[in-house]
Each structure stands twice: as C-alpha cells, then as structure tokens.
Amino acid sequence: MFHNCKKEMLFVIALSFSSFISAQELTDNDNVELQRVEPFQVFDNLYYVGAKWVSAWLLESDQGLILFDALYDDLTDIAIDGIRQLGFDPDDVRYVIVSHAHYDHVGGARRFQEEFGAVVMMTETDWNMTDEPAIYQEYPKPIRHLSASDGSTLNLGRTRLQFMETPGHTPGVLSTRFTVYDNGYPHDAFLFGGVGLNFSGVERTEMYINSVQRLMQMEGIEVNIPNHADSGEVFERYAMLQDRLDGDPHPFVDPESWDAWLDILMKNAQAKLGREQRAAN
Ligand SMILES: [Zn+2]
Known part of the structure; x- marks a missing residue:
C-alpha cells in the first residue's frame, strides 16, 4: 500500500516539471487567501509555514527558531500567522536563511529584520543580486547581514546547519543540510x-548541472525539503503522514525519490544545455 503511494509520487514529480506559469497563475500566486495553508508539523523539529506555491519552513532549536525563506508581500503573513498558530513567537526567529534572491523567497526578509530582529543569511553572490533591480517583482531590500559560503556551518544551540553553494537557478543559490527527528530518531x-x-x-x-552533480555525490540524504511545495510533493506526503499507522515509515523519509528527483533534474538540465548549445552555434 505504502509502496504504491511512492510509485505514484514519482509520476507526480515528472508531471510537475512540465507545467508553465501562466499570467493567471501569477495572479493566483499573489493572492493570500488562495495561497493560505494551515501550518503543520512534519518532524519533531520541523514545521511547514509556507504558502501553496512557495514554501517556508520553520526549524525549532533549543535556542530559538530558524526560518527557511520569508515569502513576499502579503504571503509573508502566512508564515508569521503560521508561526503563531503553531504556538511559537516570531520574535524567537533568530535566523532567516534565504535560499536565493528571487522575490518569492527573499521578499519578506526585511520584515523579519525590522519586526522581529531576525538575522538574514544568504550567499554573498545573492546579496549582491539584492543591490540590482529585481528580475520578476520588486521587494523591500533586506539589510545586508550575514553571508553563508560553501562548506560553512551555522550552530544554534544543538542545531547545526551545513551550507552548500549550488549556483544555477541564481548565481548564488544556497542549499542547506540539517537533521530532522521523527519521534527522536x-x-x-x-x-x-x-x-x-x-x-x-x-x-x-x-x-x-555541476550543482546537481554535487548533490548526486552527497551520501546519506533521506529527506527532501523543497522550497516550492510541489517539487517535493509536500502536501501529498503530509496527507500520508496524517494517515500514518504505528510502525509505518515516515512518508517524508524517502531516499529513493530523492535520487529519482535528482535524475529528473539532471535530465531536464542536460536537455536545456543541448538546446542552448545548438542555438549558440
Ligand atoms: Zn527563484
């Protein structure tokens, strides 16, 4: 039963990459009521506080909270409301880790600095992007705080983040490895x-392609935490988590589909490279 669900999910992965963003979807994306998701717990120390189309994740440590991505405009309310609904205080957000400097991830960072005193981190390269005109939508520029570089770590209490620079989507994409706990495991x-x-x-x-290759070489990744919900079937997996019986595996712990996902990313990127190389000749 559970195994079949995973197979179906691989189809979902393949499908979600063929979709394009139309003008109508963009409007829907910006609509806070259409985008609102009730916050939910995924692991002992990890919660979803994102919107439907773009994610934000809250990591709990013994010394405060870490937020991955800040959403943008009114959608940032979803993250802030979610933090409160889960029983936390947004003033306890010590760090906002920004995956890259596109508006949908960085747009709410300034607000977390000003209203809650959070420290914002991204790569040096993407901090530089925030000095330039925004590509898709404008957003309040965050005050330059800390830069995360490849191989660096951040400790907050007993929680440790390990950073990796995985450029491509932007010149300074920041990726993070960390530990989640399922009933203490x-x-x-x-x-x-x-x-x-x-x-x-x-x-x-x-x-x-080089970035995806490095991810493929990484050992031991069991859980995909995507910054857009549909690239890791977040809501489908959460539905399975709610129906989980004692002794069932955790539906987010799925190293096979992590590997399968990277294979798909690589294939798509190589096809794109082929097209671009042919066009350049
Ligand atoms: Zn982006």
Whole structure:
C-alpha cells in the first residue's frame, strides 16, 4: 500500500516539471487567501509555514527558531500567522536563511529584520543580486547581514546547519543540510535552494548541472525539503503522514525519490544545455 503511494509520487514529480506559469497563475500566486495553508508539523523539529506555491519552513532549536525563506508581500503573513498558530513567537526567529534572491523567497526578509530582529543569511553572490533591480517583482531590500559560503556551518544551540553553494537557478543559490527527528530518531534532510530552470545561458546551465552533480555525490540524504511545495510533493506526503499507522515509515523519509528527483533534474538540465548549445552555434 505504502509502496504504491511512492510509485505514484514519482509520476507526480515528472508531471510537475512540465507545467508553465501562466499570467493567471501569477495572479493566483499573489493572492493570500488562495495561497493560505494551515501550518503543520512534519518532524519533531520541523514545521511547514509556507504558502501553496512557495514554501517556508520553520526549524525549532533549543535556542530559538530558524526560518527557511520569508515569502513576499502579503504571503509573508502566512508564515508569521503560521508561526503563531503553531504556538511559537516570531520574535524567537533568530535566523532567516534565504535560499536565493528571487522575490518569492527573499521578499519578506526585511520584515523579519525590522519586526522581529531576525538575522538574514544568504550567499554573498545573492546579496549582491539584492543591490540590482529585481528580475520578476520588486521587494523591500533586506539589510545586508550575514553571508553563508560553501562548506560553512551555522550552530544554534544543538542545531547545526551545513551550507552548500549550488549556483544555477541564481548565481548564488544556497542549499542547506540539517537533521530532522521523527519521534527522536534522526534523519538527514536537505533543502536544495534553487530548482527551476527559468534562466538562460550555457554557462549558467553548466553551473546548474555541476550543482546537481554535487548533490548526486552527497551520501546519506533521506529527506527532501523543497522550497516550492510541489517539487517535493509536500502536501501529498503530509496527507500520508496524517494517515500514518504505528510502525509505518515516515512518508517524508524517502531516499529513493530523492535520487529519482535528482535524475529528473539532471535530465531536464542536460536537455536545456543541448538546446542552448545548438542555438549558440
Ligand atoms: Zn527563484
């Protein structure tokens, strides 16, 4: 039963990559009522506080909270309301880790700095992007706080984040490895900070391919924590989690579909590279 669900999910992965964002969807994306999701707990120390189309994740430590991505405009309310609904205080958000400097992830960062005193981290390269005109939508520029570089770590109490620079989607995508706990049992989780192929140029596509190659070489990743819910079937897995019986595996702990997902990303990126190389000749 459970095994079949996983197979179905692989189809969902394949399908979600063929979708394009239309103008109508963009409007729907920005609509806070259409985008609102009730916050939910996924692991002992990890909660979903994101919207339907773009994610935000809250990691609890013994010394405060870490938020992955800040959403944007009114959608940031979803994250803030979610933090409160889960019984936390947004003033306890110590760090906002921004996966990359596109409006949908970085847009609410300034608000977390000003209203809650959070420290914002992203890569140096993507901090530089915030000094330039925004590509898709404008957003309040965050005050430059800390830069995360490849191989660096951040400790907050007993929680440790390990950072990796995985450029391509933007020139300075930030990815993070951390531990999640399922009834006290630890699992290695990874948040790949920039998945979409909505960028152009042979050089950037080669960067992306190189990043995915590095992810493929990483040992031991069991849990995919995506920054857009549909690239990790977040809601489908959460539905399974709610129906989980004693002794069932945790539906987010799924190293097979992590590997399968990376294979799909690589195939799509290589096809894109082929097209771009042919167009350049
Ligand atoms: Zn993006």
